[in-house]
Structures are given as C-alpha cells and as structure tokens.
Amino acid sequence: MLTRDFFNRPTMKVARDMLGAVLIHNSPAGKTAGIIVETEAYLQGDPACHASRGKTRRNAAMFGPPGTAYIYLVYGIHCCFNTVTMPTGTGEAVLVRALEPLEGLELMKRRRGIADVKGLCSGPGRLCQAMGLDRQYNGMNLSSPSLYIQQGAVPESIVTTTRVGISQGQQLPYRFYIAGNRWISRK
DNA sequence: CCGAGGATCATCT
DNA sequence: GATGATCCTCGGT
Numbered sequence: 434m435l436t437r438d439f440f441n442r443p444t445m446k447v448a449r450d451m452l453g454a455v456l457i458h459n460s461p462a463g464k465t466a467g468i469i470v471e472t473e474a475y476l477q478g479d480p481a482c483h484a485s486r487g488k489t490r491r492n493a494a495m496f497g498p499p500g501t502a503y504i505y506l507v508y509g510i511h512c513c514f515n516t517v518t519m520p521t522g523t524g525e526a527v528l529v530r531a532l533e534p535l536e537g538l539e540l541m542k543r544r545r546g547i548a549d550v551k552g553l554c555s556g557p558g559r560l561c562q563a564m565g566l567d568r569q570y571n572g573m574n575l576s577s578p579s580l581y582i583q584q585g586a587v588p589e590s591i592v593t594t595t596r597v598g599i600s601q602g603q604q605l606p607y608r609f610y611i612a613g614n615r616w617i618s619r620k
Numbered sequence: 621c622c623g624a625g626g627a628t629c630a631t632c633t
Numbered sequence: 634g635a636t637g638a639t640c641c642t643c644g645g646t
Contacts, residue, residue: 473638475638481638482638483638486632489631489632490630490631490632491630491631491632505630505631505638506629506630506631506637507637507638507639508627508628508629508636508637508639508640509627509628509629509630509637510627510628510629510639510640511639511640513638513639515638528638530638556639556640557638557639558639558640559639559640568630596638597638597639598637598638598639599637599638600637
C-alpha cells in the first residue's frame with residue numbers, strides 16, 4: 434500500500450509515479466480495482482488549482498495531510514477524485530483521470546449503467562461512478578482498508594500533455610498518461 | 621468519427 | 634446569480 438511518504442513528495446513526481454499503481458475500493462457492494470493510467474497535477478500558484486485562491490469549504494480537504502482524498506462535485510453531476518500531495522498546507526493534489534479496469538468489472542458496469550466495458554473508467558467522472566467514489570470519501574486518508582492505492586508495474590513510457598477541461602493554466606504541461614494505453618480519457 | 625448542446629447543483633462572489 | 638478539473642445524446646460526415 435502506498436502511504437504518506439509516497440504522497441509527501443513534489444506533486445509532479447507523485448503524478449508520474451502514480452501511473453501504473455492500482456486504486457482499490459472495498460465497498461459493501463464489492464471490491465473494485467483499476468490501474469491508474471492518466472493523471473494531472475494541480476500546483477500551488479497554478480490558476481487551475483482549486484486551492485490557488487485560498488481555503489474554502491469545497492477545497493478544505495486539499496489542505497489536509499499528504500495521502501488525503503479530495504473528492505468534489507463538478508457540473509452538479511459528477512465527482513472527481515484527487516490525492517493530496519506535498520507538505521501539509523500547500524493545497525497541491527493529483528487528479529486521477531482514468532483507470533484500466535482490473536477487478537469488479539461487473540459491479541463497475543452496473544454502477545455506470547452500461548453493458549460494455551468500453552470507456553468504463555476513462556474520465557474522472559466515469560471512474561468515480563464505476564469505483565463507487567463520492568463525496569462521502571472526501572477527506573478520507575488513503576491508507577484505509579476500504580480505499581487505498583497499491584504499488585504496481587512501472588510504465589515503460591509516459592506521455593506529457595496539457596490538462597483537460599480547464600479555462601486557466603491551459604498551456605501548462607501537467608497531464609500524464611501511460612503511452613499507448615487504451616483506457617486514457619482522450620488523445 | 622466529430623462537434624454542439626444540455627443536464628444539474630453545491631459552492632463561491 | 635454565475636460557474637464549472639464532465640458526460641451523454643443526437644445529428645451530420
């Protein structure tokens with residue numbers, strides 16, 4: 434299991450090193466797991482980072498200790514899952530944007546309301562729905578038996594691009610994904 | 621395959 | 634009162 438020491442490092446490193454790791458959720462409904470294949474870094478002083486304009490009710494979890502989950506609602510419908518990084522109080526985090534489904538695919542499909550695995554966890558909102566992650570997990574520490582991240586295979590090659598869906602800081606190369614992976618949210 | 625448009629609501633100003 | 638770190642559907646190619 435990846436613990437606080439892993440997350441208590443520079444956010445860009447954590448964002449890259451999370452690729453290949455496995456996100457696991459043991460819920461009452463069953464176990465689901467997926468390989469992290471796409472991430473984005475959100476840094477201090479970065480206009481796209483929710484914490485860049487100070488602490489508010491929504492982003493309070495970002496100011497918690499490294500390894501804290503930050504889960505919030507976007508567009509009134511979908512959740513996004515982040516892991517808090519760096520020394521406590523900087524408000525930096527890594528957004529998980531896509532998973533390669535590994536375990537509990539039937540449960541994932543049921544939660545998503547789809548019959549095919551196509552795009553099952555490809556996108557921040559989709560993966561939260563498939564994994565059963567919602568705001569009740571906001572602020573939870575990731576070294577918990579029900580929600581944690583495990584070390585996985587180190588990717589052969591990582592692609593760096595600009596981030597998706599933001600209006601500020603669009604030119605910053607803070608998105609990472611496993612080269613050639615079929616489950617990323619978009620090329 | 622691709623782009624446009626709409627859904628939907630907690631949080632922030 | 635405005636705004637999203639999104640996704641689905643639908644219509645056109």
